[in-house]
Amino acid sequence: MPEQSSPQRRGRLFRFGSGLVALLAVAGYLVVQYVTGGSGGPGCKVVSGKGDGASYEFTPEQAVNAATITAVGTARGLPERAVTIALATALQESALRNIDYGDRDSLGLFQQRPSQGWGTPREIMDPTYSAGEFYDHLVKVPGYTRLPLTVAAQRVQRSGFPQAYAKHEPDASLLAAALTGQSAATLTCEGRPGATRASGADGVRAALVRDFGRDVLAPAAAQVDASPSSASTPSPGDTAPSPGDTAASAPSPGTSATTAPSPAAPATTAPSPSGSAGDGGRTVTLPVPPGTPSAGGRGPDQRGWQLAHWAVANASELHIARVAYGGREWVAGSTASEWREAAVAGTAGAERAAETVRIVTMR
Structure with missing residues (x-):
């Protein structure tokens, strides 16, 4: 007579099946992201122009936002250090993604809060505007280019985790060097077509x-x-x-x-x-x-x-x-x-x- 499965065994099989379904769903999502050029996985890479082997991989979505943050800073005549601080801040606050959620009413690349005078929700969700607001506050910090990055960023952000910005400085420095043009031919992307902006x-x-x-x-x-x-x-x-x-x-x-x-x-x-x-x-x-x-x-x-x-x-x-x-x-x-x-x-x-x-x- 066949042995009946115990409740414990059925539970294990159910959990295994559920885990397998979830794994297949994630795999399917990543495949779709790859084929359609979505931002689900790294598609861009920046390497050090110093020949020290340092590199950072990131998604097309992150690349677009990093390029905008850098362009806004250089258009204002700000130094590379200002761009590095801004990029490290955005890496910590949003992972360089223009998200429409956050702690309390925080929004966007820098998790700026409408209730604290950073702008309207619509303005803050505009990467060009939010980057400009960050730089407007940064340049008011006395001697910000000589301060440790985490101190300069914290003077602007007033974060509850002020030391968190420091860990992003190496990656932000690589991005800033490439996107300000300081290092030549160091940023590449796969270039899979997206569909979120006008082309041509x-x-x-x-x-x-x-x-x-x-x-x-x-x-x-x-x-x-x-x-x-x-x-x-x-x-x-x-x-x-x-x-x-x-x-x-x-x-x-x-x-x-x-x-x-x-x-x-x-x-x-x-x-x-x-x-x-x-x-x-x-x-x-x-x-x-x-x-x-x-x-x-x-x-x-x-x-x-x-x-x-x-x-x-x-x-x-x-x-x-x-x-x-x-x-x-x-x-x-x-x-x-x-x-x-x-x-x-x-x-x-x-x-x-x-x-x-x-x-x-x-x-």
């Missing part, structure tokens, strides 16, 4: 204006290249700026990009080079003239790498296929998503490539 050249331009302010498009007439092939590439200054894209209409470095005017009409278009891989969409070209200091006094090379890394960080969100600067290029979906030497024909072509950031969209 107009989407890239709008995101640039939102994060950096309108003057990011003003130097030497930032242009949008059409996809049909042609025999040669126009030089950075060959295209006139669109109405409203001049430096005269740009906000001051201290102005939040959320208050900037809406993006101007599409820039004048010009053909892309013949046979360029990845130019099946459209290309936003951002000239970085030699000898011209950028926002915050940064030199052109650092400014160029800041814009290039910003584009890679936004690759999934904005459907960016390729980014090129300084004789190197990043291509979405390539092996290890690494920066590689770009193939540029002729000396003149190499000079133009070194002086412009080219952002090629997937469509």
Whole structure:
């Protein structure tokens, strides 16, 4: 006669079955996130420019928010240390995710509270606004660049766990070095397409204006290249700026990009080079003239790498296929998503490539 299962055995089988179902559900979620380009797992990586082997892996969602926090800081002319403090704070408060919940009425990247005067819930949920608010408070802390990071952050946040910020300083430093352009070709992403923002050249331009302010498009007439092939590439200054894209209409470095005017009409278009891989969409070209200091006094090379890394960080969100600067290029979906030497024909072509950031969209 078959032995009847005991209540204990049935309980164990039930728990095992429940655990297996939960495990399969999590596995399925991660697969979907991977296929759709969601933020369920790391898709980006930043490495140290010092050759010490340090690295940090993070998700496309975190990359977009880190790039915005950095752009807002540098647009105000703030030093890399300010950006590092801001990034470490956001890592602790929200893991660099723009969450709509928190302790009491805390919201957003920095868990700012409407009831404490940080802004309305809608404003705080805007990463550009919330980053600006953080910097507004940080610069009022006397000698903040010389203070330990956890002390500077705590003077702004008034957290119940003031020592928690310190553990994020190494990762925040890596991110700040890459996203301010201090270290070249150190940030990569897989570039799986997302679906949360407008894509194409107009989407890239709008995101640039939102994060950096309108003057990011003003130097030497930032242009949008059409996809049909042609025999040669126009030089950075060959295209006139669109109405409203001049430096005269740009906000001051201290102005939040959320208050900037809406993006101007599409820039004048010009053909892309013949046979360029990845130019099946459209290309936003951002000239970085030699000898011209950028926002915050940064030199052109650092400014160029800041814009290039910003584009890679936004690759999934904005459907960016390729980014090129300084004789190197990043291509979405390539092996290890690494920066590689770009193939540029002729000396003149190499000079133009070194002086412009080219952002090629997937469509």
